[in-house]
Structure formats: C-alpha cells, structure tokens
Amino acid sequence: MKPPINLTGSVLLTDLYQLTMLQGYHDSGMEDIAVFEFFVRKLRPGRGFLMAAGLEQSLQFLQGLHFASEELAWLASTGRFNNHFLAQLEALRFTGDVHAMPEGTVFFPDEPILRVTAPIAQAQLVETRLINLLHFQSLIASKAARMVLMAPDKLLVDFGLRRAHGAEAGLLAARASYIAGFTGTATVQAGMEFGIPLFGTMAHSFVQAHDNEMQAFEHFAHAQPDNVVLLIDTYDTEAAARKVVALAPRLKREGIRIKGVRIDSGNLTDHARQVRQILDMGGLQHVTIFASGDLDEHVLRDMLGSGAPVDGFGIGTRMDTSSDMPYLDCAYKLEEYAGKARRKRSEGKQTWPGRKQVYRSHAADGRIAADVVTIEGDAQPGEPLLMQVMRGGQRLAATAPLSDIRNHAAENLARLPEPLRQLQEPYVYRVEISRALHELAAQVDRDSASDK
Amino acid sequence: MKPPINLTGSVLLTDLYQLTMLQGYHDSGMEDIAVFEFFVRKLRPGRGFLMAAGLEQSLQFLQGLHFASEELAWLASTGRFNNHFLAQLEALRFTGDVHAMPEGTVFFPDEPILRVTAPIAQAQLVETRLINLLHFQSLIASKAARMVLMAPDKLLVDFGLRRAHGAEAGLLAARASYIAGFTGTATVQAGMEFGIPLFGTMAHSFVQAHDNEMQAFEHFAHAQPDNVVLLIDTYDTEAAARKVVALAPRLKREGIRIKGVRIDSGNLTDHARQVRQILDMGGLQHVTIFASGDLDEHVLRDMLGSGAPVDGFGIGTRMDTSSDMPYLDCAYKLEEYAGKARRKRSEGKQTWPGRKQVYRSHAADGRIAADVVTIEGDAQPGEPLLMQVMRGGQRLAATAPLSDIRNHAAENLARLPEPLRQLQEPYVYRVEISRALHELAAQVDRDSASDK
Numbered sequence: 001m002k003p004p005i006n007l008t009g010s011v012l013l014t015d016l017y018q019l020t021m022l023q024g025y026h027d028s029g030m031e032d033i034a035v036f037e038f039f040v041r042k043l044r045p046g047r048g049f050l051m052a053a054g055l056e057q058s059l060q061f062l063q064g065l066h067f068a069s070e071e072l073a074w075l076a077s078t079g080r081f082n083n084h085f086l087a088q089l090e091a092l093r094f095t096g097d098v099h100a101m102p103e104g105t106v107f108f109p110d111e112p113i114l115r116v117t118a119p120i121a122q123a124q125l126v127e128t129r130l131i132n133l134l135h136f137q138s139l140i141a142s143k144a145a146r147m148v149l150m151a152p153d154k155l156l157v158d159f160g161l162r163r164a165h166g167a168e169a170g171l172l173a174a175r176a177s178y179i180a181g182f183t184g185t186a187t188v189q190a191g192m193e194f195g196i197p198l199f200g201t202m203a204h205s206f207v208q209a210h211d212n213e214m215q216a217f218e219h220f221a222h223a224q225p226d227n228v229v230l231l232i233d234t235y236d237t238e239a240a241a242r243k244v245v246a247l248a249p250r251l252k253r254e255g256i257r258i259k260g261v262r263i264d265s266g267n268l269t270d271h272a273r274q275v276r277q278i279l280d281m282g283g284l285q286h287v288t289i290f291a292s293g294d295l296d297e298h299v300l301r302d303m304l305g306s307g308a309p310v311d312g313f314g315i316g317t318r319m320d321t322s323s324d325m326p327y328l329d330c331a332y333k334l335e336e337y338a339g340k341a342r343r344k345r346s347e348g349k350q351t352w353p354g355r356k357q358v359y360r361s362h363a364a365d366g367r368i369a370a371d372v373v374t375i376e377g378d379a380q381p382g383e384p385l386l387m388q389v390m391r392g393g394q395r396l397a398a399t400a401p402l403s404d405i406r407n408h409a410a411e412n413l414a415r416l417p418e419p420l421r422q423l424q425e426p427y428v429y430r431v432e433i434s435r436a437l438h439e440l441a442a443q444v445d446r447d448s449a450s451d452k
Numbered sequence: 453m454k455p456p457i458n459l460t461g462s463v464l465l466t467d468l469y470q471l472t473m474l475q476g477y478h479d480s481g482m483e484d485i486a487v488f489e490f491f492v493r494k495l496r497p498g499r500g501f502l503m504a505a506g507l508e509q510s511l512q513f514l515q516g517l518h519f520a521s522e523e524l525a526w527l528a529s530t531g532r533f534n535n536h537f538l539a540q541l542e543a544l545r546f547t548g549d550v551h552a553m554p555e556g557t558v559f560f561p562d563e564p565i566l567r568v569t570a571p572i573a574q575a576q577l578v579e580t581r582l583i584n585l586l587h588f589q590s591l592i593a594s595k596a597a598r599m600v601l602m603a604p605d606k607l608l609v610d611f612g613l614r615r616a617h618g619a620e621a622g623l624l625a626a627r628a629s630y631i632a633g634f635t636g637t638a639t640v641q642a643g644m645e646f647g648i649p650l651f652g653t654m655a656h657s658f659v660q661a662h663d664n665e666m667q668a669f670e671h672f673a674h675a676q677p678d679n680v681v682l683l684i685d686t687y688d689t690e691a692a693a694r695k696v697v698a699l700a701p702r703l704k705r706e707g708i709r710i711k712g713v714r715i716d717s718g719n720l721t722d723h724a725r726q727v728r729q730i731l732d733m734g735g736l737q738h739v740t741i742f743a744s745g746d747l748d749e750h751v752l753r754d755m756l757g758s759g760a761p762v763d764g765f766g767i768g769t770r771m772d773t774s775s776d777m778p779y780l781d782c783a784y785k786l787e788e789y790a791g792k793a794r795r796k797r798s799e800g801k802q803t804w805p806g807r808k809q810v811y812r813s814h815a816a817d818g819r820i821a822a823d824v825v826t827i828e829g830d831a832q833p834g835e836p837l838l839m840q841v842m843r844g845g846q847r848l849a850a851t852a853p854l855s856d857i858r859n860h861a862a863e864n865l866a867r868l869p870e871p872l873r874q875l876q877e878p879y880v881y882r883v884e885i886s887r888a889l890h891e892l893a894a895q896v897d898r899d900s901a902s903d904k
Contacts, residue, residue, distance in 0.1 A: 010641050013639070015639065015652055016639075016643070016652025019640065020652055020653075021658045023675045023676060024671050024676065025661075027674060027675040028674075028675070074644045078650070080676070080678075127614070127655070127657075135614065136616075161580055162584050163587055163780075163782075164584065165618065166619075167618075168617075168619050168620045169617035169618040169620070171465075172618055186467040186469065187467065188464040188471065189465050191530075192464055203473060203579070204796045205786035206473045206476060206477075208795070209486065209789040223480070227472065233798045233799075235797050236797075265799045326775050326778035327615045344686055346656065346718070347717045348717055348718065448664075
C-alpha cells in the first residue's frame with residue numbers, strides 16, 4: 001500500500017534561516033510567546049478583493065509538526081547546529097493557539113487572515129510552509145471567484161493540473177476553485193482525496209488515434225454511455241457537429257444519449273453559435289456545448305455578454321497559475337514578543353503591530369460596507385472575522401466539510417458590493433485602521449526610538 | 453519513519469478523460485503503439501529561449517507507474533468503469549521507450565524535448581503528469597537561466613519556497629534553478645533530497661524579537677559563528693551598518709568574523725553603495741553585501757549595470773512563479789498510432805506529425821547557429837538532440853548527478869548567440885522545419901481528406 005497523500009509535508013519545507021534563527025533563540029534562552037500574523041500587503045491594479053483559503057492544510061501541518069529521526073540525522077550531518085539544539089528540535093511540537101478567518105471569507109489588504117500565538121521557536125519555524133499553503137490557495141480561490149462571478153449559472157470545471165506548478169498545486173487548485181464555486185475538477189486524485197465532483201470528456205489524441213472521427217465518437221459513446229461528451233474541433237468543428245447529428249439517432253436506438261460537445265480552439269463564440277444551430281436543426285436541442293482553451297474571467301464575461309450559447313467551461317492554466325497575478329504580496333510577520341508589540345519599519349514594508357482583529361459592517365441590503373482593523377479587545381461595530389481555531393496545539397473543531405466552506409464562500413461573494421461583483425476595478429473597498437492601532441504603532445515607534 | 457519524498461506522485465495525478473479514453477481504447481481493442489511528443493508551441497514576446505528540465509522526475513514517474521489497490525477500489529466505487537477494464541489497469545505498468553533532450557539543454561518552440569513510444573493506454577495515461585513535471589521545471593530553469601546570464605559571477609540563491617505554488621513547486625524550483633546555474637537555495641528539504649547547497653541568513657522577526665538590533669546581531673553571531681550574515685534593514689539600513697562596524701572588533705576578539713550583510717528593502721542600489729562605504733570606512737572591506745526583495749533578471753541587469761556593489765542576490769517569488777510568464781504554451785500530442793503518422797489540425801493548434809528529431813548546428817565560434825526539426829531517420833547537418841533514455845520501461849542510464857546536468861546547462865548557455873545571452877529580445881533563433889516533415893504533414897492531410 002502506498003502512503004496516503006501527505007499534503008502537510010515535511011518540517012524541512014522551510015527556509016534555512018528559520019533553523020539558524022531557532023539556534024539563535026535557543027542559545028540566547030529566548031522562549032517567550034510570539035505572535036505572528038499572515039496578511040496581504042496590497043493588491044495589484046485590476047484586482048479588488050481576495051478570498052481566504054488554505055487554513056485546513058495549515059492546521060494539518062501544525063498538528064503534524066515534528067522532526068523525523070532521519071531529518072535530525074541529516075541536520076546534524078550538516079555541521080551547522082549543536083547537539084543541545086538538535087535535541088530540542090527532536091522534542092518540538094506545535095503547542096500554540098491559532099486564530100483565523102474561515103476559509104471562503106472575502107478579505108482585503110492589511111487584514112490578517114491567520115494569527116499564530118506560540119513559543120517563538122514554534123511560531124518562527126512554521127513561517128515558510130504556512131505562507132506557502134495560505135498564499136497559494138488564497139491566490140487561486142481569489143482568481144476562481146472572479147470566474148464564478150462572471151458565469152454564475154454555468155458549469156465551471158478546473159482543467160488545470162497539467163500546467164499547475166507541480167502536483168500539490170494542481171490538487172490544491174482543484175480544492176480552492178471548488179471552494180470558490182467551481183462545479184468540479186478533471187483532476188482524479190482531487191476527486192479521491194477531497195471528494196470534489198469529477199468531470200472529463202476526451203482529448204484530441206483519442207480522435208487522432210482513430211482512422212476517422214466518426215469511429216472515434218462511436219467508440220467513445222459505447223465506452224462511456226452515461227457521459228457522452230464529444231470533442232469536435234480536432235479537424236473541422238462544424239463538420240464534426242454534423243457528424244454528431246448523424247450519429248445521434250443510431251446511438252439513440254441503442255439507448256445511448258449524447259450529452260454534450262466540447263470546442264477547444266478557434267473563436268469559441270462563433271463556433272458555439274454555428275454548432276448550436278447545427279445541433280438544433282438536427283433535433284439535438286438537449287445537447288450542451290462545453291468550451292475550453294485559454295479562458296479567464298474576462299473571456300467568460302465577453303463570451304456570455306455577447307450571448308455565446310455555451311453551457312459550461314473548462315478552465316485550466318490561467319486559473320491554476322493565476323496568470324495575471326501569479327503571486328500575492330503577502331507576509332507572516334512578528335507582531336508581538338514577550339508581551340510587547342513589535343513593528344518592522346523597513347521602507348515600503350512597515351507593519352501594524354500587536355494582535356489584531358477585523359470587524360466587518362454590512363449595509364441595509366446585506367452587502368458588506370466597510371472593515372476596521374484594530375487591536376484585539378478594541379470592539380468595533382460589525383462582526384469580528386478572526387475566530388480561534390486551535391488552542392494549545394489542539395483543533396477546536398473538526399475539519400469543516402468542503403460543502404460548508406463552499407456555502408460560506410458563496411454567501412461572501414453574494415455580499416460583495418456590486419462594483420466588485422462586476423469586476424469594475426479599480427474599486428477600493430474601505431478598510432479603516434482604528435485609532436487604537438494607530439496609537440499602538442506610534443507607541444512602539446517611541447519605545448524603540450532609543451535604539452539608535 | 454516517514455516515507456521518503458515521493459515526487460513521482462500517484463497515478464491518479466491525471467485528468468479524468470485519460471481514464472475514460474482508456475476505457476474507450478480498451479473496449480474497442482485498440483492497443484497498438486502510440487507516439488506522443490512534448491513540445492512548446494510558442495514563446496511570449498520578451499523571451500528568446502528555453503531550457504529543458506524535469507526529465508529525471510518524469511522517468512521516475514514512468515518507472516513507478518501503477519494503480520494501488522485502494523485507488524482501484526475507489527475508481528470502481530465511482531461506477532464509471534467496468535470490471536474488465538479495471539482488471540487491466542491493475543496490471544498496467546510502463547513498458548515503453550522514451551527519447552529526450554538531456555536536462556539543461558537549450559531548446560526552442562516546435563522542438564520536441566521528450567518522446568514516448570508505448571502501447572496507447574500507457575502513453576495516453578501519463579500525459580497529464582508528464583506535462584506537469586516537464587512544464588514546471590522547464591519554466592523555472594528557463595527563467596533562472598536569464599538571471600544567471602545577467603549576474604554570471606554573483607552568488608545567486610533561490611529564496612522562493614514561501615510563494616511557490618505548493619511544496620512540490622518549491623522543491624522543484626530549487627532543483628531547476630540550481631540546474632540553470634544558481635549557487636544554491638534556502639529550502640532545507642531541497643538540500644536534503646537533492647544535495648543542493650543551502651544558504652540562509654536571518655529574518656526581520658529575529659531582529660524585532662530582540663529589544664534592540666545590536667543585541668539581535670550579537671545573539672545571531674554567537675549562534676552561527678561560521679555564517680554571520682546580518683539583516684540590516686529592519687529599522688534604518690545605514691544606522692544598522694554602523695552597528696555592524698561597531699560590533700565587528702568585539703566579535704573579532706572572540707574569533708568570530710562577520711561574513712556579510714543583507715538588505716531587503718528600499719532602493720537596493722543606493723543602500724548598497726552607502727553601506728559599502730560605511731563598511732569600508734570601518735575596515736570591513738571583506739564583509740559582503742547580499743540583496744533581496746522583488747528581484748528579477750531586469751533588476752539584476754540594471755543594478756549591476758549601474759555598478760551596485762552587491763556580491764550576491766536572494767531571488768524568490770519572481771523566479772519560483774516565473775512571474776512574467778507563469779506558464780508555457782506547451783503540449784503532449786499524438787504524432788503516430790499503429791505505424792501511421794497523425795496530426796491535429798485545430799485552428800491555431802496544428803501539430804507536426806510523426807516521430808521527430810532535432811539537429812543543431814554551430815557557428816565557427818562554437819555558438820549555436822540553427823536547428824532543424826525533421827522526421828526520425830532523415831539525417832541533417834549538426835548533432836541530434838534527442839537521445840534514447842528508456843527502453844521497454846527500463847532506464848538506459850543511472851540518474852545523472854545534478855552537477856553534470858548543471859555543467860551541461862552552463863555549456864548550453866555559453867553557446868547561446870550573443871543577443872540571447874544579453875536578453876535582447878525579440879531575437880528569433882532559426883528553427884527550420886525540414887522538407888521531409890513538410891511532406892509528411894501534407895501526406896497525412898491528403899490521407900485524412902477522405903474523412904469528411
């Protein structure tokens with residue numbers, strides 16, 4: 001038996017400097033509680049909101065955190081660390097608290113979506129992998145949400161594994177896009193591991209491997225009688241649509257019904273119109289049209305805006321790589337150590353100090369109206385978005401079913417202000433930094449002014 | 453003991469349609485030999501060449517290909533496949549041949565870098581994961597090579613794990629960038645698994661966790677006396693450089709030598725100049741300056757072109773996501789089945805049919821001059837680039853050491869025409885399609901014209 005999928009990963013999924021810093025904390029006897037928060041600094045032009053995802057895998061990673069014996073042996077062999085420190089690593093587990101926004105929550109720059117409160121060695125060590133997990137799934141959920149908003153009533157399927165950046169990216173992109181509202185994925189392992197609905201048709205190679213296209217269609221229909229979706233653009237799209245019309249009655253006599261056709265090249269809107277007409281004239285009004293190939297939210301908007309008769313879309317590369325914005329300007333920063341608020345003041349990268357909470361207010365119509373970022377304990381109007389999810393290294397609730405997360409995401413998208421729903425960017429949602437947080441920052445600056 | 457890193461991944465790292473097509477091939481008794489090739493269709497403007505990488509993981513994937521019992525049980529539970537077909541999957545292994553360009557080879561659009569020759573079920577099934585592996589590492593090696601060309605004598609370190617798209621992307625980006633000529637990586641697991649040299653300094657949080665910066669520097673120096681690289685931009689870069697000058701004699705008395713400083717924000721060139729001056733005036737001419745933060749090949753060119761006194765660079769997000777071009781327009785296409793050449797003619801996505809070879813000619817100065825893509829057996833001037841690496845499912849050579857691959861890559865970069873070495877794009881390298889290949893394509897088109 002092969003091991004089950006391990007998405008938590010090794011503790012060595014970290015940067016070397018985390019370990020050299022841990023050696024430093026260890027040698028100086030620094031073991032007080034540290035507070036780190038993960039947030040996005042700013043959005044690039046053309047993007048108005050983000051969607052949080054990746055918390056589940058982050059918590060799994062924290063729960064499983066440990067150094068395996070062969071990892072310790074390898075670290076020792078590098079000669080970089082002393083034995084007393086390595087013995088401490090052997091015993092290291094995550095014993096801290098975590099507060100976070102639930103997955104599927106819409107968020108904005110400057111708003112922490114996760115806070116870790118733990119002895120500094122633990123909180124520091126996990127930085128790299130926590131960013132790696134939260135960054136990627138939030139990136140993809142945010143991208144996928146835009147497509148969902150542009151094609152709300154359509155079948156949307158993730159086709160991206162092949163050009164995702166590695167296996168984990170493909171699997172987590174399937175998860176993140178499903179959270180954001182996609183109907184399913186083509187990635188089989190994501191179906192098995194996450195229970196995400198699977199969709200698939202055929203590739204051009206299937207058609208090419210046959211000596212003629214009609215024979216390929218017949219073979220496929222017999223092999224997958226409950227899921228006959230035929231790819232019709234290998235040679236000539238409209239000619240193939242006419243073959244589908246010719247084939248349908250023959251299959252019908254055998255009790256097989258053609259469900260749909262897929263178009264993957266050329267002007268998708270034009271081809272969809274012509275194919276729709278050919279199918280309708282042939283009595284195949286029930287046969288759906290599925291489109292794929294270089295799709296993103298702008299293409300979806302344009303196609304559907306111009307009335308393209310398309311029922312579903314397969315969306316791959318541009319979603320799984322978030323191609324217009326392949327990374328978020330995000331960080332996981334120390335905000336407090338040993339009870340004292342801390343702040344980084346590097347040019348262009350200043351942070352807000354202290355343990356924070358985000359409060360969100362809604363307008364009369366239920367749409368979200370404004371957020372306030374403040375220090376914990378400074379209650380503000382609206383609802384707090386960060387909730388405690390781990391205490392003393394233990395999760396406070398079982399893994400949320402993906403369907404619940406998906407519902408939460410859909411609710412969040414429904415409450416977006418209309419300009420954000422319509423991708424009318426630039427539209428800047430109001431995120432206020434509270435007076436209390438401004439005052440704390442000023443105080444931290446005054447306290448550290450002596451350090452010159 | 454935890455299982456060793458499994459970069460080959462499950463056979464279910466595939467698209468559902470591969471399995472539905474396999475059911476189709478099975479039910480129709482199609483089990484002849486198929487030939488698929490992986491190639492890049494075109495480059496986006498601003499890019500002139502590519503570097504092949506990912507072959508090693510692809511071969512490991514093919515060697516390990518099998519369906520585990522729980523995977524078969526799960527497939528059966530979906531109700532999509534019949535028992536006879538599932539029994540065939542249980543016995544499925546990869547028994548085919550593979551030809552490929554060695555990793556580190558420079559290549560261009562239209563040139564296959566990998567060819568699979570195997571019974572069609574095997575060759576079809578592996579499409580998704582082979583693309584996933586070859587695409588990503590070639591993407592990153594190609595991006596990293598550009599940085600290596602811009603900073604040939606500098607220390608270049610991969611800092612990208614945190615914003616790479618998942619764990620596998622981070623690990624494979626460390627590998628691909630090392631192949632392209634990077635000095636090493638910060639990713640600890642990549643050091644353990646691939647033997648890539650590790651580099652690391654400290655983070656802002658280390659400085660912030662201390663009540664003053666000088667104390668943080670001292671603690672770090674004592675904890676890592678052989679690797680004292682101090683991060684100096686947490687509060688005020690030049691003030692911190694003066695602290696380094698003040699600290700150096702104290703550490704020297706203890707036998708500790710400061711190796712370098714890192715700057716991570718602001719105008720890196722300006723700060724590097726001022727810091728260099730402060731260090732030199734303080735007698736620290738031997739202390740190196742390391743820069744990081746939003747770097748890519750253009751920033752490297754500009755900084756070094758303006759004489760910035762920087763000795764090394766930490767390069768993260770923009771390399772690990774290949775941010776200017778986060779994906780390649782690549783494909784793995786059927787070129788032959790049952791001894792007959794095949795061709796896809798979809799609009800804008802036509803392929804060249806048949807088993808191909810690429811021949812490369814060099815100029816008198818050793819630089820590469822032109823490539824010819826032709827059908828196998830049609831010898832052309834120059835050296836053939838595709839070599840057989842697997843026969844009947846068995847590898848023909850042991851895993852090449854990374855150092856060999858790296859040397860091959862360096863040799864390839866050294867032989868690039870000068871405009872490509874200088875990133876003077878658009879510069880289009882000559883890739884000719886042979887007469888024999890044109891004729892084969894025309895013949896395939898004639899043969900299939902009857903299928904209308």
